Structures are given as structure tokens and as C-alpha cells.
Amino acid sequence: MPPAAPPEPAPGIVDRVQSFVAENKTALLIGAGVLAAGGAAYYVATAGSSSASTDKKKKGSSGKKRSGGKSVRDADGPILEERKPKPQVDEEPVPGPNYWRRAPLNVGGDPEKFAVNSEELTGDDREPEVAPPTAEALAVMPLEERKELAASYKTKGNAAYSTKKFTAAAKLYTAAIEVTPKPEPVYYSNRAACYVNMVPPQYEQVVADCDEALKLDPNYVKALNRRAMALEGLHRYSEALRDYTAATILDKFTNQGASQSVERVLKKLTTAKASEIVATREPRLPSYTFVSAYFAAFRPREAPKVSDPPSTGDSTLLLALDALKAEDYQHALSFVNESLTQDISTKEARAEALNLRGTFHFLMSDVDKAATDLQESIALMPGFTQSLVKLASVHMEKGEPSKAFEAFDAAISANADDPDIYYHRGQVLFIMNEFADAAENYTKSSSLDDGFVFSHIQLAVALYKSQNLANSMATFRRTLKAFPTRSEPQNYYGELLLDQGRFEEAVEKFDKAIELEQAKSHHPNVLPLVNKGLALYQWKQDLGAAERCCTEALRIDSDCEAAVATLAQLALQQGNIEKAVELFGRQAELARSEPELVNALTYQFASESQLEFMKTYPGMAAELRAMAMAMGT
Known part of the structure; x- marks a missing residue:
């Protein structure tokens, strides 16, 4: 759990930063399902949280049992199942029971020399001997006959593969590669499928074969998926993500398995990288905005x-x-x-x-x-x-x-009689989604000290989360009247208005909050600026205004994560992926907890893989943007 800072209505600012793309009907290039991350939290500028262990229970003052809890350390959700679908070879026939009794294809000369040995097999352990023609023989063989011979080896390789004779199938595809007058990508890709299924899998050979297949046909999706699977098996996650991403886009986002593979590899890549960063980086204070909000939460x-x-x-x-x-x-x-x-x-x-x-x-x-x-x-x-x-x-x-x-x-x-106890206990109950008990604690805190603005704000938020909209808005209006010189009620009331799509009223509240913050002698809170930028984008799709608000926020507080995250998403919306990658990298630097770091790295690595795709397939850049727009409509 992040520090108990002043409240933030749900959805919180970072939620909106991460989801406003989808809310405004514009798809990320890889799609919302692949880049989904983060959850709601009541803290200022924090990432989401998810349920922690629920096996321990505790009775609170209300006498009700409470179990579980939430921690941003679990914000990335459940671990994905390790799904590795069995690869399929191309043009695989369904063999008959007497497949291996077939006579070999006569390509001229000695058939036993040039084709698969047709000796009758007596059991599954029998594998055909493959004896391709010599280089001298191939040199004098007509091209058409060489093509037919290669196709024959491929057909027999498919049949061997279908009966799980992967070593035999690999030999047959090798023979096809050796005799063909012109390399065929399918031969390499099918042999790679054999290497994947061997025990243990021969991942290095899979990569080598798929490299050859993709040299011949860069758009060969099956080869991309097979190479990605092998790279994943070799723990070369960045390269695996590159290939899964390319396969997903080339399939026009219709292959759910490829999309799930992107998500799975992103999780592996970001989790490993985040652990490495956390283990080696020097401790540092978060942004001024965050630290000041934390200390303000105590009287x-x-x-x-x-x-x-x-x-x-x-x-x-x-x-x-x-x-x-x-x-x-x-x-x-x-x-x-x-x-x-x-x-x-x-x-x-x-x-x-x-x-x-x-x-x-x-x-x-x-x-x-x-x-x-x-x-x-x-x-x-x-x-x-x-x-x-x-x-x-x-x-x-x-x-x-x-x-x-x-x-x-x-x-x-x-x-x-310490009112801080009940306020912070309310915060814990809030993130456990026990909003009624949270509201009871906020009320208790205010009864002991009515002059603490955050107890009133968070009570309104808890009522809002409880679907008690009328009482929530009334509580906010009373708070605005009781604390006319404080910016926080204006800002958080604006967030609730924004959540309801009441954009003009929300911007009015954010402007008032900004005005009150600017009246301070030093260190204004920049969150109203970020909120205003988000509101203007959602309301009018005004990218320029949104960018100006966030840039001004960063001028005041250069470590404001919410401003950086918003600018990164805005860069994606404009197709400026290079800038987005840079900003997501900065967001990762600012992340306070490991789940927040994983979230920032997820966007960074996904954006990098899209950027690499566009460099590898420059002719598809326009089509990709069109697909992304179509996905968002």
C-alpha cells in the first residue's frame, strides 16, 4: 500500500491517465487487452491495487468481520497461465493408415536414391531413412523434377509430423531444403515446428530456421510465432515480444493466442526488469506533490x-x-x-x-x-x-x-480521541472496498476534529463509491463552503464531475483549484493542472491544451508521475511512439513501488515493440494506425 495521502475519488488520476485512450474511442496500437494495467486507488498519483491475502480476518469497531486487504504490490493482477499452444506445420495432410507403404515419387533415375526409403515400417519406432541425391546428381537434374522431389519430402515430412515422429519429419524437411532449386520458407518453418516438439526442445535451431524462413518471407506469421516461442523458451523476452507483437499486428489483431502471448511475455519481461531495477536502484523520495500530500494527511x-x-x-x-x-x-x-x-x-x-x-x-x-x-x-x-x-x-x-x-x-x-486513527483506518477500509465502514470512520474522525478537510473529502468519495451519489455531491458542496480557501475540495469535486462526464463543470472546479494553489507563496500542488489537461482532452480532444497543462505541472514539479504518464499517453495518441517510449521510461524512473514500475515498463516495452514493428514494416505504418482507429470505434 502506498502512503496514506489525501483522498482521490475513483477512478483516480492515474486510472484516468491509463484508460482515457479507450474512453475516448482511440485504440492503442497493440490493443487495450494487451496493454491493460493498473487499478483504482484513493491515494494522490498512485497506481492501482488488488486484493492481498484474504486468509486472515479481523473484527473492527463495527463488529463486522473484515478479511483481506489491498496492496499496490499486487496491482498487476493474477499471474497468467503459461500457455504454449502446440505449433502446427503448414499444409499438414491427414495421413492414411498405409501412408508409409506408398511407392516413392519417381523423379528420374534410381527412385530409392532420390526419395524417402519406402521400406515398410512395422511399428511406431521405425523411421524412414532419408537419402537425398548427391550434389552432382542435383546439378544435372531438371529444375521441375527437383521441385517435385522437394515437395515429396515436404509431404512425407508433414505425415511424419502428424504421427509425432518429429526427428523423422525434421530429416525429411532437411532433405526438401537440400534438393529444392529455390529455398521455400515453409520448409524451414516446418522443420522449426519439429525442433519445438522434440524433447528437450531445440530452441536455438528453431530460431535459426525461422530466421531463414523470415528472410524469404518477412510476413510469415507462423514463422514469427514459432521464433517467438523459441525465444521465450530461451528467456530472450525482448526479442520474443518483438515477434509476438509483429505476428499480432500482421494478423490484424484477430489471433487471440498471439495477443495472449504478448501479454504473457510482457509480464515476464517487465516483472524481471522491475525486480532487477528495484534490487539495484538507490532509494529516493517521490515527487514533492506526493510527499506533501502524505504529510498533509496527518494533523x-x-x-x-x-x-x-x-x-x-x-x-x-x-x-x-x-x-x-x-x-x-x-x-x-x-x-x-x-x-x-x-x-x-x-x-x-x-x-x-x-x-x-x-x-x-x-x-x-x-x-x-x-x-x-x-x-x-x-x-x-x-x-x-x-x-x-x-x-x-x-x-x-x-x-x-x-x-x-x-x-x-x-x-x-x-x-x-485521536481523530487521525479513524481517518487512516477509514483509508484502509476504503482500499478494501468496505465503503460503509470507511464512511463511518471518516465521520468519527470529523466528529473529533471538524477542521480536517480530508476527512470530509474522503467521506464524499466513500459515499460516491457506495453509489450514494446525492449524498456524496451534497457532502462535497458542504465541504466547498466550509473550506473556501482550500484547493483540495475543488480538485476532488472536479474529479467526480469528470467521472460523470460533466466536463465544463469539472474544468471550472480545476481552474478554481489551480487559482487557489497559485496563491500559495511556494510549492503549489500540480494535480489540478493534470486533471484539467485530462478533462480538456476528454471533453474537446484538445491535445495541445492537455499537453500545456501537463508541461506546466512538470515545470513546477519535475517529478510529477501523473503529468509524465499523461504526456506519454498523449504522445501515443499522436503516433509519436518515440516520445512515448521516452516518457514511459521517465515514468518508470519515478515509480515508487514495484507494481507501479511494472506498469510503466509494460507501456514502455509494448511501445518499443510497436516502434520496432514500424521500422521493420514501414509500409504498414499507415495501415496500422487505421486498424488502431477502427478498433477504437
């Missing part, structure tokens, strides 16, 4: 008590807290790390420092270090409710919902 608290005069560690911790108030997050992180190496004077202050460092670890997706710091903070101050609430988020991220609710219960036992 302000007084600084901890320290000795008088303060120790060196105390002073450094206070510098960290001052930097946090000033929204100078890099310095806050640096100072809190330094303070924990120094002599902090009180348990309360050290628990606060551990809470803050654990928070930064969580923001940087290092949940294990976050858990260690937060547990140590709680050990020092068992009633530290904020550390308990944040520990609940860590447990949800790790797929441990029952432990998350235990942390909430411990926080309530320590201080039942």
Missing part, C-alpha cells in the same frame, strides 16, 4: 519535549521538524538521519525521530526499514498513536491486514 502536532538546554541530537531533530514544516523534505530527511546518530535527550524526542525516519523509509518504499523504525518508536513510547497508525500502513503494504487492524486497535487503546 499537526507539537514538537516533542527535549532537555534544556537541548542536546546536539535534540537541536538536529528540531531542525528536521522545522524543515518538515517548511516542506523542505530533503533537508528534513538529512537532519533526522543525523539526529539519530547523536545524543537525543528524551525518549519522546527519540521516538519522534524514529517516527519521522520510518516515514521517509516508507515514502521511499523501504517497508522493512520503515517497520523497524516504527516498532522501535512504539517500544520507546507505547502510546505513540501516529507511529501505530503508520505501522498499520506498513502492514497493509506487506499484505498483513489483520496486523494492520491490531495496530489501529492498539492506537485506540492508547488514545481513543
